[in-house]
Amino acid sequence: MKADVVVLGAGIVGVSIALHLQAKGRDVVLLDRREPGLETSFGNAGLIERSSVIPYAFPRDIRLLLSYALNRRTDVSYQPLFLPQIATWLARYWWHSSPKRLAQATAHMLPMIERSVLEHDELAQAAGITHLFRRTGWIECLRSQRWLTRAVADAERLESYGLRYRILDQQGLAAHEPHLKPIMAGAIHWLDPVTVSDPGAVVRGYAALFVKRGGRLLRGDALTLRQCENTWKTSTDAGLLQTNNAVIALGPWSVDVLKPLGYRIPMAVKRGYHQHFRVNERSMLTHPVVDVEHGFVLSPMTNGIRLTTGVELAPRDAHASPVQLDKARAKAAQMISLGEPVEANPWMGARPCLPDMLPVIGPAFRHRGLWMAFGHAHHGFTLGPVTGRLIADLMTGEDTGFDATPYRLQRYGSL
Template sequence: MTAQKSTQTFDVMVLGAGIVGVSTAAHLRRLGLDVALIDRKHPGQEASAGNAGVIQHNGFLPFGLPKDPMGFLRSSFNLGGPFSYRPLTLIRMLPWIRKYIQSSYGEAAEAYCKAIMPLRTLAVQSHLELAEASNAGRFYRKGGWIHLFRGQTSFDAGDLERYYARIYGVDYREMDGEAVKALEPGLIVSGIRAVHWTESRSVSNPAAVVDAFWRGYIRDGGQYFRADAKKTIRKRGGWSLEGERGPIFARHAVVCLGAWSMDVLKKFGERYPLAVKRGYHMHYRPLSGASISRPIVDIDNGFALTPTDFGIRLTTGVELAGRDAPPNPQIVKLVKRRAEEIIPLGRALQDEPWLGSRPCVPDSLPIIGPSPTIKGLWLNFAHGHDGFTLGPVSGRVIAELLTGKTPCADVSGVSPVRFQE
């Protein structure tokens, strides 16, 4: 007869071990709580591994979709551009897309800026603090990142972003092709305009950063369990889950599951308009003499190029498709063709593109704070394109809120209560 395993009890269980979940668990542990971090995979293996590795100090506006109907439809068939859509997904998501576009311009864009800046202002500092505590500093680099504009029209469209930079005191430098070439000799930039965001940071290996944060959390006495978060049960006085090493119970649960958050929350009657923006990446070994020293973004075509420990990472723009839909390798092929107009990428270093999902709600803001309806349930997800940037600071905020401390940033603009009818 097999002996029944005894229940392990914690103050908090953190569901999801991407950079948001790991950072949340690390901050909770640093405040003295007993923490169980839960995931079905090794930490940092989903969207936290596949991004461009940038910690943005800019980013004042939502990642907007075209508001002109004809421009929107044209982009639907432009697989190599900033946006691509599958026809059936487009039809199904039209109400969500309409709300997203309405939230991306005018007064709504200004509201976004006011809500996100308290977090973004602390993003770099919060990263570096966790990096120092976990010996991850070797992955970080200064130098900012460069936004390239292939024409005057797209450069002029970025005026509002630069206006907010001046308002919030964020440094940037406008450059012509010659100035870009002086900074990044490996680029082909004839006729290109650019903006160098000097105060942002980047990393050479996003997955390794999350792994280092996780190892630091374990060294501090945190616990990690392989388990399926979808099996979480609400019990009197807390939350229960069956893990590989037996049952787990905690008084509080923090949902940090990114694109999978609603798989858990809908069981408890929580409703948030979460969708996913999918993205792909591939690594390349550049041809002789071609290199970059910091991330480069082609604004017109939506892709990013990042120097990593594995070669140059080409990260695509947004694909609106079902989270679990089959991948579309044509997107990477077409984006690579556009990318090679500015740098000869050379040989691919992966057999297949990596594919991940960025969780997003229509106002493009994360959802951070206590559930408005369920005691002991905390939410930290829907970071969209900012998961890697904002993971450490949003984790700190949740830890401070949960322990009754004054949070380091005003998060009233990203509270879950904004979705209450």
């Protein structure tokens, strides 16, 4: 078989890349070992985070760092034996999180964040899945007055980005979400973000659009990718595939394909969990709500209320641990009367993260026809469609509309 491009990975990033290249007249094969949207794209909180213009940085507050060191918090947990393995990465993450470097990362990410909702809108309309999207924003809840004061100050600093929000006191929060228990000092209602009721269904809808437009969706192992002279060959369930270009959009598994090709990617993963709980007359929500102090999200989803955890630092492929989800569930029960779990076992996934908080998007510097699009950390679902357009513009030599060089792997030198 032959094609112009093979896109390795059928998550939100890979599917979006395939659609945008297809729209530019390229013959595209989308390859994955599973059905579209069953890995990292499946397990998020369903937020298209238009208001999250500041990347998630390493904390610099010494008191907060000490509390993390005790490993008793809900928002971040770690496996102690794993820390020495990522100590260098954590040090680089901390270094890049200085105020000056964080400001640079914010400026680099802003053009993509600003386009995130518009790019999703375009694909959702074409795919006929706009019913999965909600335009009611999401709500940050603060338990203490101290945290609320800090959140309000942070929101005011973001006004220069043109973001819309409302400050809610206890009564205002109760009016928006009457089933929340009255334990919050107040909240910030962010109005610009869009949320979805089923992230996996969104990815499947985009993939169905790709197939409807003539694209080929195949099963296969990305680890079989090989360069043969000026082409790339990949084994699929339908036979050997030969293409001129290959795009690595495998999220946390991208490093597995690139390492044999000589690339050393400074990536770590932040694992996370989710579980659905049945909706009852005391647990209905109309917005996703975030417990800022404890780092989890409660989102109304098709399958119930989805509880999504914060960050677990552990090996990507290690067995799931119940610790973080159990802590988050206990804190969530203080907020709302959760029903019974829908699934017997929680879902676990891994967010691919680079220490400078920027994704890798652009051409490989050692191999002709090899492209990269991964490392979106907490914003993969948000930035999938805009990444698809950016890669398609770069591959076809068209104007990207903003400077894409900060995303290239070369920023780390000749790894």
